[in-house]
Amino acid sequence: MEFLTAHGPALLFYLFAAMALGSAVLVVTMRNPMYGALSLLVSFLSVAVLFFLRNAEFVAVVQIFVYGGGIMVLFLFVIMLINLHRLHEVRMFAQSAPLGILVGVLLVALFVFSFVGVGFGPALATPENMVSVEGQAAGNSEAVAWLLYRQYLLPFEVASVFLLVAMVGAVILGRRN
Amino acid sequence: MSIPVSVPIQWYFLLAGALFVIGALGALSRRNGITIFLSIELMLNSVNLLIVAYARVVGERTGDLLTALNGQILVLFVLAVAAAEAAVGLALFIAIFRGRRTIDVNRLNLMRW
Numbered sequence: 211m212e213f214l215t216a217h218g219p220a221l222l223f224y225l226f227a228a229m230a231l232g233s234a235v236l237v238v239t240m241r242n243p244m245y246g247a248l249s250l251l252v253s254f255l256s257v258a259v260l261f262f263l264r265n266a267e268f269v270a271v272v273q274i275f276v277y278g279g280g281i282m283v284l285f286l287f288v289i290m291l292i293n294l295h296r297l298h299e300v301r302m303f304a305q306s307a308p309l310g311i312l313v314g315v316l317l318v319a320l321f322v323f324s325f326v327g328v329g330f331g332p333a334l335a336t337p338e339n340m341v342s343v344e345g346q347a348a349g350n351s352e353a354v355a356w357l358l359y360r361q362y363l364l365p366f367e368v369a370s371v372f373l374l375v376a377m378v379g380a381v382i383l384g385r386r387n
Numbered sequence: 388m389s390i391p392v393s394v395p396i397q398w399y400f401l402l403a404g405a406l407f408v409i410g411a412l413g414a415l416s417r418r419n420g421i422t423i424f425l426s427i428e429l430m431l432n433s434v435n436l437l438i439v440a441y442a443r444v445v446g447e448r449t450g451d452l453l454t455a456l457n458g459q460i461l462v463l464f465v466l467a468v469a470a471a472e473a474a475v476g477l478a479l480f481i482a483i484f485r486g487r488r489t490i491d492v493n494r495l496n497l498m499r500w
Contacts, residue, residue, distance in 0.1 A: 220394050223398070230406060231405055231406065234429055237409075237413060237426065237429055238409055238412060238413035238422070243421040243422050246425050250429060253406075253432070254432060257433075257435070257436050261436070261439055264399075264439050266439045266462070269439060269462050269463065272463060273432075273466070276469075276470055277428075277432070277469075280470060281473045285421070285424070285473070288421065288480060292421070301418065302417065303417060304417065304493055305493070307416035309415070310416035311416065313411060313412075314415075317407070321400075321401070322404075325400040326401075350459075353456050354459055354460060357460055372468075372471060373471055375471075376470075376471030376472075377474065379474075379475050379478070380474040380475050380477075383475065384478040
């Protein structure tokens with residue numbers, strides 16, 4: 211029990227990081243996009259747990275709702291609409307795949323170069339007062355809402371109009387003419 | 388209640404980088420249009436993870452408590468853009484499939500020089 215309280219967050223991180231990575235590899239390597247979409251769902255849920263571990267509870271729940279609920283249902287319906295019965299006859303990878311692998315290797319080199327050895331100073335704030343608003347302690351959702359509806363009100367409204375435009379565009383594009 | 392950080396922050400960076408590279412490989416090398424879309428969603432999600440982790444650690448180190456929350460709000464906007472992109476993109480694929488009976492991106496070469 212003591213071991214769990216001391217190392218619980220680290221163990222959770224390793225477990226769900228491994229799950230996110232493994233299911234991400236499955237997304238790319240699965241021939242059937244249906245299995246790929248379900249692996250992507252596992253990856254999204256694992257990343258939501260990692261959000262929880264970073265004290266971003268509201269973002270984690272929104273991730274589960276929007277990605278795990280909305281976007282994933284959209285993907286699954288579209289995959290079912292599109293006829294994939296000749297899937298086993300086509301090649302999985304494009305002719306430009308070696309170029310893609312080259313870009314991937316360059317990205318790995320870039321990330322390792324920029325992330326390994328990054329140093330940060332000592333922590334000045336404790337996680338407890340990361341969720342306080344104007345000196346008052348608040349939950350993460352409260353704090354996010356406080357910022358979103360005051361400082362970021364205009365971007366919030368723009369985002370809602372943007373979503374409406376996207377919805378109308380999707381309806382028009384998907385319409386049978 | 389808040390969860391203590393016990394993993395070095397660089398691990399979050401490397402995990403986000405690894406997810407991004409896997410997504411980029413899928414988006415650049417697969418032929419199935421839907422799988423390319425799934426890979427792009429994977430890349431967007433990895434960037435979200437990086438933003439949350441980085442905003443939190445910068446907020447802690449500078450003592451500016453709102454930094455972490457600003458990062459989380461940025462993630463919410465990225466989520467909105469991802470949702471719109473998925474809706475429009477999948478509608479596009481349905482329209483393409485109606486006309487061409489395929490979503491193999493190698494055969495969608497009408498606009499190729």
